[in-house]
Amino acid sequence: MSDARLNPEAPPSPEHALVRRQDYRPPDWWVSDVALDVDLDPAATRVRSVLKVERNGSHDRTIRLSGDGLRPLAVTVDGQEARWTMEGGDLVVAVSGNTAEIATEVVIAPAENSQLIGLYASGGLLCTQCEAEGFRRITFHPDRPDVLSVYRVRMTADKVRYPVLLANGNPVASGDLEGGRHWTEWHDPFPKPSYLFAMVAGDLEVLRDTFTTMNGREVELGIWVRAKDLPKTHHAMASLKQAMAWDEQVYGREYDLDRFNIVAVDDFNFGAMENKGLNIFNSRYVLADTETATDADFDAIAGVVAHEYFHNWSGNRVTCRDWFQLSLKEGFTVFRDQSFSADIGSEAVKRIDDVRLLRAVQFPEDSGPLAHPVRPDSYLEIGNFYTATIYNKGAELIRMMRTMMGAEAFRRGTDLYFDRHDGEAATCDDFVAAMEEASGLDLGQFKLWYEQAGTPQVAARVEPEDGGVTLHLSQSVPPTPDQPVKQPMVVPLRTRLIDVDGSGGEERLIVLDRAEHSVRIDGASDSALLSINRGFSAPVALTVERRPGELESLATSDDDPFARYEALQELAYRVLVGGGAPDPLVEAIGATLRSNALDSAFKGEALTLPSEAMVAERFDRADPDAIHATREALRRAIGTALGNELAEAQAATSTGSDLSPQAKGVRRLRTIALSLLSAGDPDRGAALAKAQYDQADNMTDRQGALAVLSMLDAPSREEAFADFYRRYREDSLVIDKWFALQASAPRSDALDMVEALRGHADFTMKNPNRLRALAGGLAANHWRFHSPDGRGYQMLADFVIEADSINPQVAARLVPPLGRWRRLEQGRSSLMKAELERIVAAPGLSKDTFEQASKSLA
Numbered sequence: 001m002s003d004a005r006l007n008p009e010a011p012p013s014p015e016h017a018l019v020r021r022q023d024y025r026p027p028d029w030w031v032s033d034v035a036l037d038v039d040l041d042p043a044a045t046r047v048r049s050v051l052k053v054e055r056n057g058s059h060d061r062t063i064r065l066s067g068d069g070l071r072p073l074a075v076t077v078d079g080q081e082a083r084w085t086m087e088g089g090d091l092v093v094a095v096s097g098n099t100a101e102i103a104t105e106v107v108i109a110p111a112e113n114s115q116l117i118g119l120y121a122s123g124g125l126l127c128t129q130c131e132a133e134g135f136r137r138i139t140f141h142p143d144r145p146d147v148l149s150v151y152r153v154r155m156t157a158d159k160v161r162y163p164v165l166l167a168n169g170n171p172v173a174s175g176d177l178e179g180g181r182h183w184t185e186w187h188d189p190f191p192k193p194s195y196l197f198a199m200v201a202g203d204l205e206v207l208r209d210t211f212t213t214m215n216g217r218e219v220e221l222g223i224w225v226r227a228k229d230l231p232k233t234h235h236a237m238a239s240l241k242q243a244m245a246w247d248e249q250v251y252g253r254e255y256d257l258d259r260f261n262i263v264a265v266d267d268f269n270f271g272a273m274e275n276k277g278l279n280i281f282n283s284r285y286v287l288a289d290t291e292t293a294t295d296a297d298f299d300a301i302a303g304v305v306a307h308e309y310f311h312n313w314s315g316n317r318v319t320c321r322d323w324f325q326l327s328l329k330e331g332f333t334v335f336r337d338q339s340f341s342a343d344i345g346s347e348a349v350k351r352i353d354d355v356r357l358l359r360a361v362q363f364p365e366d367s368g369p370l371a372h373p374v375r376p377d378s379y380l381e382i383g384n385f386y387t388a389t390i391y392n393k394g395a396e397l398i399r400m401m402r403t404m405m406g407a408e409a410f411r412r413g414t415d416l417y418f419d420r421h422d423g424e425a426a427t428c429d430d431f432v433a434a435m436e437e438a439s440g441l442d443l444g445q446f447k448l449w450y451e452q453a454g455t456p457q458v459a460a461r462v463e464p465e466d467g468g469v470t471l472h473l474s475q476s477v478p479p480t481p482d483q484p485v486k487q488p489m490v491v492p493l494r495t496r497l498i499d500v501d502g503s504g505g506e507e508r509l510i511v512l513d514r515a516e517h518s519v520r521i522d523g524a525s526d527s528a529l530l531s532i533n534r535g536f537s538a539p540v541a542l543t544v545e546r547r548p549g550e551l552e553s554l555a556t557s558d559d560d561p562f563a564r565y566e567a568l569q570e571l572a573y574r575v576l577v578g579g580g581a582p583d584p585l586v587e588a589i590g591a592t593l594r595s596n597a598l599d600s601a602f603k604g605e606a607l608t609l610p611s612e613a614m615v616a617e618r619f620d621r622a623d624p625d626a627i628h629a630t631r632e633a634l635r636r637a638i639g640t641a642l643g644n645e646l647a648e649a650q651a652a653t654s655t656g657s658d659l660s661p662q663a664k665g666v667r668r669l670r671t672i673a674l675s676l677l678s679a680g681d682p683d684r685g686a687a688l689a690k691a692q693y694d695q696a697d698n699m700t701d702r703q704g705a706l707a708v709l710s711m712l713d714a715p716s717r718e719e720a721f722a723d724f725y726r727r728y729r730e731d732s733l734v735i736d737k738w739f740a741l742q743a744s745a746p747r748s749d750a751l752d753m754v755e756a757l758r759g760h761a762d763f764t765m766k767n768p769n770r771l772r773a774l775a776g777g778l779a780a781n782h783w784r785f786h787s788p789d790g791r792g793y794q795m796l797a798d799f800v801i802e803a804d805s806i807n808p809q810v811a812a813r814l815v816p817p818l819g820r821w822r823r824l825e826q827g828r829s830s831l832m833k834a835e836l837e838r839i840v841a842a843p844g845l846s847k848d849t850f851e852q853a854s855k856s857l858a
């Protein structure tokens with residue numbers, strides 16, 4: 001074969017090459033059709049592919065088909081032996097005409113694929129994960145999102161081991177073969193990029209249902225799982241149908257194929273994947289019943305099912321031109337799933353939870369060495385850019401545009417965007433252009449949000465003047481890697497001046513778009529309270545100059561639930577960062593608990609103190625021991641002062657099978673109250689926690705009680721953990737909770753426990769959920785992870801290095817906690833840095849982990 005090679009001297013493509021947004025060029029060749037013939041076997045799967053290619057424009061360039069770990073067994077062009085060469089992993093083929101059929105054949109080994117990208121084995125199934133660049137591990141293909149093709153797939157497999165054969169689109173034919181094998185052929189009529197390709201083979205059972213679309217078409221729905229899991233699929237199915245109806249009502253988007261299938265797999269790198277007509281899910285986002293899943297799990301399932309379903313329009317029908325546009329689909333789709341969850345649950349609580357996540361994950365990312373714009377400029381490994389910035393900050397950008405233009409113009413904008421770009425690969429600029437046209441707004445300066453990394457710092461101050469007040473605003477955007485100097489952003493601030501009696505001015509939208517800006521507000525009294533960035537209308541870090549007593553008043557009277565929650569948080573920071581006395585906060589929390597006007601869910605949010613990690617973010621150089629001690633002292637003060645109110649909240653119960661927002665709120669408040677109460681009176685807390693654990697008829701109460709026990713030194717703690725393990729040892733998703741709870745327990749022996757669990761028979765690095773439960777639990781344990789002797793850092797680095805040889809994508813995502821080294825006091829700082837250096841020096845390190853660790857050192 002080598003004499004047929006073209007340019008055998010060509011150097012392999014450099015392995016750690018930076019990919020730049022500015023280098024984007026349209027593809028040299030289109031691929032109109034892909035025909036795959038896949039003979040499935042865990043040890044040796046034969047993949048034959050026929051690509052119909054067409055030259056794009058007039059040029060004489062070869063066609064480059066990306067490959068990762070593939071060896072071509074045969075390559076033909078229009079049935080003739082081809083002239084080809086390998087460059088790195090890629091297959092480069094010479095084609096003389098303007099169109100051709102390129103056929104290739106490879107053999108791959110899914111059972112050996114521990115990266116879980118491409119075709120791999122999970123719990124007896126064979127399944128695929130192709131986003132972002134996994135299709136090239138299955139067959140040679142351009143494998144870039146701006147090349148859209150119609151796919152036809154013939155799957156052949158052993159009928160006993162793999163009775164169910166699924167792929168995108170519709171099944172068109174099937175049959176039996178000799179030797180106990182069978183085949184099914186699938187056809188997907190919608191042209192799609194290769195990252196949306198999917199295939200699943202296995203012994204699966206299905207929960208079926210139907211959905212009738214707004215135009216009266218009946219869609220067959222299926223959720224495919226292993227037989228034992230079938231009873232746990234009903235919530236996911238109900239969520240799917242709700243999401244389908246919601247996308248019709250709110251965005252006018254109808255489903256397009258005749259079937260929609262979801263498959264749950266146990267080994268999965270992320271949450272789920274929106275493959276056209278065949279979503280593949282991490283089983284933790286499908287399977288639930290009240291015995292084994294918490295309310296938070298139920299909510300997460302609804303949110304992720306909706307997210308992946310919504311991608312059918314925001315991602316699949318309109319896809320991304322290149323991976324720098326990732327937020328085009330992810331930011332928009334997160335915004336859509338957030339809105340959906342707000343509509344089916346409590347809007348206020350959903351917003352508070354989303355902002356808490358943004359601040360806990362995205363703000364630190366944006367202020368650290370891995371900061372990047374919502375539309376990045378370069379990457380080594382695209383798998384590292386599935387970040388909170390792309391997803392959650394990206395969603396905030398969509399939300400701000402909607403806030404500025406109003407709901408109706410926003411809907412006209414999304415209609416225009418979907419109509420104009422249906423069937424295309426689009427850019428973030430295309431999205432903004434549709435929004436501008438539909439609203440008449442000039443979003444030129446707003447687009448800086450896509451370009452500039454870093455969280456804008458905004459300061460606000462009110463100055464009384466006769467007959468009104470003046471609101472003085474200023475902003476600055478901190479420097480981030482490769483972006484030393486920033487321009488002022490467009491910051492939409494929903495603002496209201498509230499008179500002390502609760503009356504007062506209307507809410508107005510103030511758009512800060514300069515470095516400094518003063519707004520005169522007539523008719524406001526000089527004692528009015530400043531309620532600003534209501535609903536968290538802009539993802540900024542806001543500092544407000546407060547008059548004495550102003551926060552206390554806002555904490556009990558602001559009519560915007562988010563702003564009210566915010567006032568309580570700021571009161572807590574005064575204690576935790578400013579060293580203030582706890583009394584004002586304790587009083588405000590007491591008033592919140594006793595209020596008849598507030599629901600339990602909101603009370604639960606109000607009682608949730610800033611985490612130690614969030615408190616650390618407010619220091620230039622944090623001392624984790626001091627932060628832990630101060631926060632524990634505050635919890636003790638609250639628990640002691642409000643013991644009776646907390647006990648009353650803890651005593652309130654709701655039936656485990658009741659999943660209404662009200663019932664969930666009661667349970668949420670219950671465990672938070674238990675936790676504070678235990679801080680004030682550990683003996684009483686331990687007794688109540690043990691009772692809550694034993695009497696629980698649902699996982700929310702049981703896990704909540706166990707989490708409280710994990711902090712205490714009562715004999716019932718060990719009893720409960722042993723009982724929990726015995727009860728659920730067959731249920732891997734619950735055992736993940738058991739690992740995570742112990743790893744993240746704020747107790748002095750936590751690192752010993754992590755070490756012991758590392759050797760537990762149920763621990764494996766091959767399952768990403770299990771690895772994240774233990775290693776992620778350790779990193780989330782702020783106080784112990786930052787043990788002053790550096791042992792926590794060393795353990796995390798050990799996890800990273802060992803996991804990297806199995807699953808680089810998941811290993812790389814464990815690195816960022818070490819990248820906070822500049823923000824810790826000197827001793828810890830140098831220990832963290834040393835561990836990052838050890839990771840970078842590890843032999844055979846993947847590109848994924850190399851990028852994260854080396855950037856973290858900068």
Ligand code: TRP
Nearest residue numbers: 131132269270271272273274386
């Ligand atoms: N597109 C998926 C989502 O957000 C994310 C995803 C799932 C993913 N699996 C992946 C991204 C593997 C990269 C690699 O819904």
Ligand code: ZN
Nearest residue numbers: 307311330333
């Ligand atoms: Zn997504």
